[in-house]
Amino acid sequence: MNKAEDIRFDSKASPRCGPFRIFGRTRVRNSTRSNLQGRGVSSSAPSDSHSDAMPAKIATHDFNIPPWMFWIALLCIVPQALWGAERVDSSLIPSTFAPESAPAHSISQLARFVLSITGMMFVLVAGLLTYAVVRYRRRANDDGMEFVQVYGSGPVEAAWTTVPFLIVVVLSLATARVIQEIQDARKPASALDVQIIGKQWWWEIRYPKLGIVTANELHVPVSQGGRRLPTFLDLRAADVVHSFWVPRLMGKIDLVPNKVNSMWIEPERPGLFLGQCGTYCGTQHAKMLLRVYADTPEEFERWVKQQKGLPENDPAVSAGRLVFERTACINCHAIGGSSATDRRFGRDLTHLMSRDTLASCALSNSPANLRAWIKSPDQFKPGVLMPAMNVSDSDLDQLVAYLTTLK
Amino acid sequence: MSSTATRTIDATTGTVALESDATWTPSKGVVGMTCLIIAESAIFIIFVVAYLFYIGKSLSGPTPRPILELPIVNTICLLSSSATITIAVRALRRGDTKRFSFWWLATIALGAYFLFGTGREWYRFIHDKGFTIQTNLFGTTFYSLVGLHASHVVVGLLALFVVMAFSFVGSVKKEHAERAHVLGLYWHFVDAVWVVVFTVVYIIGR
């Protein structure tokens, strides 16, 4: 004979939940269900006696978060507020939601769309879960009866299969469109061609049509005022797999040895964009950083002209130049205009001082840093492939004096 | 409604069969060997995929056409060893241990000849033509795929040999037919893989 029916509790009888009483009165609903495949529950003795057989101290507390735990959690969130106090130039934060280039915009829009749909799904399902957890919790004065057993429901299961399937179709279509928009974009005639060659742990950058070779700092023209000047990048790797990632400009694409990948960027404001290698490539992967300078057309012209020029052979630093050419430096590094003009293992130093940074953007470019770097690269980037040159101090001074003339 | 359960132990399969509403359950050996075969097939598929992927991609060194000769005799030997092992197992199921020994030995002989033939082919490649696993992508994929298969033939032969040794001392009896059958499944698998390897290496790859 069914006993567990239609019992109502009032709020006084509900267990105390401290500061988290959000859900007011709760009721136990009827134990019979007619519209689902289920059945009533027998109230025969074995179930009662069996619950007596349970050890007495199985805890059945309701959902209580102790107050002290709440306050500790809150204290942990306080540092989040400190985040605002972190002294960072926010225009440099490489946020994927602050796109400043056409493909990055496409990605960001798609991301917001997907996020809104998945966000709604989360709210719905988490809401239902929360409701179920609160509503159907066992009460303190539970009678130990087994509840209505429901084994399934065809219509319900069909519904919650079909709806996600449709959502997935919509998301796939939206995604396919953006893939095609970015990957199969036609290259306009005004596009700039750049070759990036990933090496452990720096970026060799070549402008084949302009005859320029540089490293780690990429200069591209900005697309402003209706004029499109995208840059199309050819990505290659000399040793292991790397990944070119400047979040504000585009997602990352890998540089794979024996394979040529391509991507394009189209910065829309002049300025500096930060990036770094996106795939683990060895010991100094963390310091394989990138800087992309979007230049106005005038700035870009000026930069190209400077990069094309050969350095003057200033006689004042010829001693340093001799040190460079006669020690092992010349084996790895090329400087246009001296006898080292072939492609080398290390980066091209012809316009070393035109760059803002050294060591794959890990150090700022100053004579002091340059000196320290040459003396002991391992100190800044342990494991780096450039060995300490063991140059005497006087030779080092002359060398640095020479290198600082390479603008 | 219930009934008393009477237990019978099937000595060949090792399953405990219960009467009345006990449905047929497969033999443990067969299920286990099938699982192993599925797993091994996956390994071979990966090597075959690598082989197919690298067809024509060698940067230097010999290509398949000039140096590969169809190993017809080898193939006939290996495939007929499948037939002989089936005959052997059938004989054992009937209890005819003499016939079983004969056909089992024939299987081993055919399998051993296959290995001998493969070895001869490799000797020719390595010593006469200087073509090794290091030579180029063709060498890499050829030796690894054919070698993986050959290693499975070796393992199979070892197992067959152990059974042969037991049968020479008269320990193999009618109730062991199921186990011999399970080993036969492995041997059939090795043969089936050879069909695939042969097709991929000597027909498609050339």
Place this chain on the structure above:
Amino acid sequence: MNGTINIGEISDVMRPASTASAADEKSILDHIHSWLVSVDHKKLGLMYIMYGLAFLVIAGLQATLMRIQLAAPNLHIISPQTFNRLFTMHGTTMVFFAGMPLIFGFANYLVPLMIGARDLAFPRLNAFGFWLSTFGGLLLYFSYIGGEGLSGAGSAPDVGWFAYAPLTAKAFSKGHSTDYWTLGIMVSGFGSIATATNIITTIFCMRCRGMTLGRMPLLAWLYLIVCAMVLIAVTPLTAAQIMLLLDRFAGSHFFDTQAGGSAVLWMHFFWIFGHPEVYILVIPAFAFASEIIPVFSRKAIFGYPIMVAATCAIAFVSLSVWAHHMFTVGMTSTGNTFFVVSTMMVGVPTGIKIFNWLGTMWGGKLRFSTPMLFAIAFLFQFLIAGLTGIMMACAPWDWQLNDSYFLIAHFHYVLVGAIVFMIFAAIYYWFPKATGRLLNERLGKWHFWLFVLGFHITFDTMFIPGLLGMPRRIYTYEADRGWATLNLICSMGAAFQITGISIWLFNVFRSLRKGKLAGNDPWDAWTLEWSTSSPPPEYNFAEIPTVKSRRPLWDIKHPTDPDWKYE
């Protein structure tokens, strides 16, 4: 008497053979010996679990060290070489030497008990598989001293847990660290295949009378599917590792890009293993949830056939999604689109399962014992894990999110938020069965709340640096990127998690001696393992039971209202 079981009779018959006095007579060495030579599925299962938990703790400490190093920009607490080894070993250990042993351990222990068998199909193969897997883990960790000492070139591997070529070629990975990685995993892979074969054979051949495949507990079904996946997913990794060893030792050119080999081929082979592998790790969590949630909701699982079908669908589809780990590698737009669609498709059956658990809880009477708390947290967290996976399935967005901290947060939501939480739930749930004593509920709740708090502090926050452009596997980061405070918060969460786990370990050791006696069936559950004593005798059941429905113990406890009238 009929073929069904009466619990009272059973507990009389089933008193464990080793009573207190008998145990005292065996010396410690005898005890250890009995465990080392055991082929009993229960002992092997417990050994797998203890082994997995030991490595879980070790890998957790490795993660803690990493979080300390990353707490602020440009710290020098840990060198780059050591850091790279830490994340490689952390990932490899967690997947192969914590995750796999734990799931096989539970399978070993539970599957025969749940289907009414006395042991697995091949007990000696079981022991062989266990010791092989164990040896693999020891081989990997031997690398720390196998080279030239703790900081030598032949030290622990530092190539990342997926060891992309050609970083693993002899030219870029000197010494033997990569070889230890390869061999350790390969050896334990053989053990996994052996155990998977064993479990499949057991399920097909050794179910008790009346237990058709349609009446098996869901745990058995899901493990059947997991083991089938192990057979076809772990072996591609074995094959790829054989190729890698041939490259490194025999001079072959599988992944040698200088000779025309392909780095992308390794990626394909690895991820054909790697993606099903994560399902292999998570489906047992589903299995535990499907056993625990019904018992603590006092309702049968909602939609048993659909749960099975959905898991089969997941298994099949998961074999077709692998290249969503490779969206950035430069596949064609068609290729990328195909994998977008297949990855999104696999989300549908996965989501269905969450709804089924919700449907189980709906209209039930939820008891918030510790196992259920972990299971409820699992539901929320797995939901988030799945939804962030859908986000990453969108290839263009994945071009930003792949290999970033967003990805790390996503997969830790799956691995910790879903899998580790359900492992804890399973331990709290089945510990009484295995040891005869209950874990302390109060300590359990402390463990739960601290761990949930720590988990969310770390991994909720971790999504944000990923969205702000922070890549993974970096031993430090620049101060000008705005990641510093966020990383500090992530690191602080680790402290809570460690405290929670310490409380749990204390609980385990304490309860082994002083825990409340559990009896056969402390949770009022419905599957066959609860019909025998706690711990079960070596032969499991005095008489192999006969079942008539999916919940044999419900039928026994409610003889006037049995399940088989309604299923």
